[in-house]
Amino acid sequence: MIHQTLIYLDGGDPEETRQAHELLKSKGLGGLDGQTTNPTLIAKNLSANDHRPTHEEAIAAYKKIVQEMRKIMDGPISIQVIGDPETMTAEEMLSQARERIQWISNAVIKFPCTHEGLKAVEEFCEEGPVNVTLVFSQEQAAAVYAVTRYRNYDCYISPFVGRFDDRGENGMDLVSNILQMYAQGDGHVKVLTASARTVKHIQYALWLKSPVITIPFKLLSAWEQEGFALPESDFFYHAEGLSDIPYEELSLDLDWREYNIHHDLTDIGLKKFWDDWRSVVA
Ligand code: E4P
Numbered sequence: 001m002i003h004q005t006l007i008y009l010d011g012g013d014p015e016e017t018r019q020a021h022e023l024l025k026s027k028g029l030g031g032l033d034g035q036t037t038n039p040t041l042i043a044k045n046l047s048a049n050d051h052r053p054t055h056e057e058a059i060a061a062y063k064k065i066v067q068e069m070r071k072i073m074d075g076p077i078s079i080q081v082i083g084d085p086e087t088m089t090a091e092e093m094l095s096q097a098r099e100r101i102q103w104i105s106n107a108v109i110k111f112p113c114t115h116e117g118l119k120a121v122e123e124f125c126e127e128g129p130v131n132v133t134l135v136f137s138q139e140q141a142a143a144v145y146a147v148t149r150y151r152n153y154d155c156y157i158s159p160f161v162g163r164f165d166d167r168g169e170n171g172m173d174l175v176s177n178i179l180q181m182y183a184q185g186d187g188h189v190k191v192l193t194a195s196a197r198t199v200k201h202i203q204y205a206l207w208l209k210s211p212v213i214t215i216p217f218k219l220l221s222a223w224e225q226e227g228f229a230l231p232e233s234d235f236f237y238h239a240e241g242l243s244d245i246p247y248e249e250l251s252l253d254l255d256w257r258e259y260n261i262h263h264d265l266t267d268i269g270l271k272k273f274w275d276d277w278r279s280v281v282a
Contacts, residue, residue, distance in 0.1 A: 003206040003230055007031035008214040009076070010194070011040030014068035014197050016036045016217040019275045022054060023220070027228060034075030036158070036194065036214040038110070038133070039082050040276040047280045058281045076154070078131045079103065080110035082277055083122075085270040090119035100278065101128040105129040108156065113140045113263075113269050118147045118256055125151035131192065133158045134270060136263040138248050141178040145189050147256035155188055156212065160195035163265055165242060171195070172204050172237055173245035179208055199223050207231040 001007070009020045009032050017035055025031040042062050046053060053061060059082075064075050081088075081096040093116065097109040108129040111117040113136075121130050125148045132144045135157055148155040159178055164171030175193050182189060192212040193205040199222055205213040215223070223229075252261075 001033060002029055002211050002228070004211075005206050005211040007139040007155075008032065008034040008036050008192070008212055009220070010036045010038075010041070010174060010196075010214040012043075012065060013217075014065060014072060017069045017072045020217055020220055022139050023224060027087045029228065032073045032075060034077065034212070034214075035069050036078040036110075036131070036192070037062075037069075037243065038080050038239075038246050039273040043276045043280045046269075052282045053281065056280050058277075062227070063100075066104055066107070070106065074106065076106045076108045076129065077104060078108045078110045078133075078156070080273070081112075083274070085112070085114070085267070085274055088116060090116045090123075091123035092247040093117065093120035094124060097124050097128070108154065110128070110158075113144065113261060114270070115261065117259040118261065120141060122147045122256070123153060125153060127152070129156075130156040131156040131158055133160075133194070134266045135159045135178075136164065136174065137261075138174070138177050138181055138250055139259045140150070140261050140263060140266070141181065141189075142250045142252055143256040143259040143261045145182065145185055145252050146254060146259070148189060151188065154190065156190045156192045158192045158194035158214075160265070160269065161201055162195035162197035163192060163269065164245070165197065165239075167265075168242055169245055170239040171245075172208075172239065175205060175210055176208055177245065177247045179210065180247060181252070184269060198227055199229070203229070203235060204237040207235045 021032045079100045081093040110131045110133045161171030161172045190211040193210040
């Protein structure tokens with residue numbers, strides 16, 4: 001934990017997990033607090049092999065990868081459900097989740113922020129920890145809050161910063177807006193800042209006291225180059241050239257189905273996860 005924020009690694013390679021954990025420990029920063037994975041990152045790892053795996057072999061490899069990560073550090077590891085976004089049902093996600101939760105003792109199951117994804121979360125949050133991924137709007141975040149109201153386990157939400165920045169919108173506004181909105185609630189959903197691309201993203205997430213941030217290895221190294229610099233109390237985030245995402249007054253008290261959970265970047269992100277997976281899996 002640095003500055004009240006847990007530090008996770010975003011990756012698909014246990015060797016990076018080992019190096020990141022050792023690096024943070026060697027600097028007196030306590031090591032990694034957890035790990036996130038996704039189909040793109042796992043596919044990248046698998047693409048290093050000559051053999052093109054079948055879907056079953058790739059899933060077995062995914063299991064082995066997170067088991068390796070588990071040996072390196074004790075924190076929660078997010079494991080994603082994978083499938084064709086056009087056809088994947090809540091039932092299929094639930095079946096994958098029930099299997100994957102058994103891979104390691106500290107698994108968190110990652111579901112997409114879609115109608116089918118949240119239907120699965122509604123049921124699964126009573127069975128194990130969940131992380132709702134590909135979040136791009138406050139309404140989605142309100143729906144995640146509502147759908148996990150009767151959870152028995154930890155709940156995380158992953159707003160994607162960099163993908164908003166990529167299209168000229170200030171992704172850190174989304175993190176700030178969700179934290180502000182959740183401050184009215186009971187704190188049961190932890191904001192996990194995802195898709196971080198710059199050291200300034202990290203510093204602003206720390207300044208905002210985002211409960212968790214996930215950082216790719218390359219960015220962690222860039223932060224190390226800056227001496228793991230922390231934000232000063234008067235830190236100001238300059239989102240140069242990016243347009244603001246305004247705060248919306250939303251109630252957290254509705255049924256999750258009453259929120260508009262559609263976002264085009266969620267659809268684009270899910271398609272990319274599936275395309276990246278299929279590009280290496282037979
Ligand atoms: C989060 O859990 C995701 O794996 C990740 O942060 C995505 O980041 P990207 O937008 O750089 O792919």
